[in-house]
Amino acid sequence: MTPAPTQRTVVDRIAPLADDVVSLTLRTTGGPLAPWEPGAHVDVTLPNWLTRPYSLCGDPADRERYRVAVRHDRLSRGGSEYIHRFLRPGRPLEVSAPRNHFPLLPAPRYLFLAGGIGITPVLPMLRAATAAGVPAELLYLGPSTRAMPFADSLRAEYGNRVRIVATRERGRPDLRAVAAGLGDGTLVYCCGPAPLLAAAEEAFPAGRLRMERFRPLRRESGPATAFEAVCAGSGRTVPVAAGESMLDALVHAGLRVPAGCREGVCGSCELTVLDGVPDHRDDIGAPAGRMYPCVSRARSARLVVDL
């Protein structure tokens, strides 16, 4: 695999969208930006060396600009805090090519279920479905409408196809009742905090639900064992110790692998597996023949990757 090319941009605009949420617009300083489909995200590398994934929520037809929305996390590890407090217009930023683990698949109708800042990937999906004439509804939840970005514009644009619920006043609607009223063949797209995703998993049949997580699901994994990563492209064999991630071992051996979240959510370190059995520990759901070495390991003694 070739590392995802980075694109040169500058910060065009930072503007408040809702309580603790800003919109960040990046403008190209090279050629046109790489195209993207609704549901895609980019990794933004900040001046403080941190790389963070953000869903694109602007217009896919605009090849000059990418737009993301960022909530200031109270327990920020340095990404959202930097954007809110220190990032300034005009600052050059490197942005990865867009990746999409949350694509809009063809369906006769859609239900979009968004919690808080989880609205960002859903926004272009709703726009695309509506433009294609496919019936689509949005159920948008948040503590209060002041804390919910795009609430007013969604109401104005989509009227009663959008239901906005301030859960602090009215509680979370019964998703089982929502599921019971779904039309035939409806695909449900859900993005939001972990409790909302858990409720959606209980309410909707697995085959009709697609989800995207902000942070990894806490999971029980088997013990981590040592193995060898064989890099077919460079001919290198890198031992991976039980106590280190495959990504760290590859990077320390001098191989170039892009790294983003390092917790199996963003997908920036994706590798192609040529031989051996990967032990998938990510929250993306690795496609056949791919793996995310930041968290995933090997069930076989050797794993051959295209690197």
Next chain:
Amino acid sequence: MTRAATRPRPLGPAGVRARLGEPDAMVAAKKTDRLDAYHRRFIAHSPFLTMATADARGRADCSPRGDYPGFVKVLDDRTLAIPDRPGNKIADSFSNLAENDGVGLLFLVPGARETLRVNGRGRPTDEPDVLARMETEAKRPALAVVVEVEEVYFHCGRALIRSRLWDPATQALAGELPPVGEVFAAQTGVGIPPEVLESHLEAGYRELY
């Protein structure tokens, strides 16, 4: 090394003041007990600091701390938190803080000539909400040092200018030092070959978090 025959003569505070002259009024004016937006921006871009502590008898110690820029978290305008990343486990700073909570910090930003000085009172914590903000590469530090700020100010850039610290050409100086394995082998005298010490140290350097 043998001790110098005559020890450099000490000088009392009056003698020091007579030789230095009086400080500029501006210097005192910029000292404050609150972190303002300029201090916060400096800390948010600083990947390195030194932390000075002393025990109850005044025996002093200074240790380096480093990570990505902004690794020190500003909790509010009087409070900072510094993650304790894996080091040599000697914990001199912690044993000092247990006896004497005075702490002096010096923040550096690569390329910047001015430095930021923060003095105050330090104490260890394992508060989950503080440690959560310090998670790096999916690992949380076991401890952090919380510093209550008593005095904060920017220090002028003359020391950094004279030392040419950020001039890439000065990095050639490191090439004049012996390999660290050789130094350790000579200093510890335990008979382990320098190459073995060197590779052991390099392996340790791979586990940064």
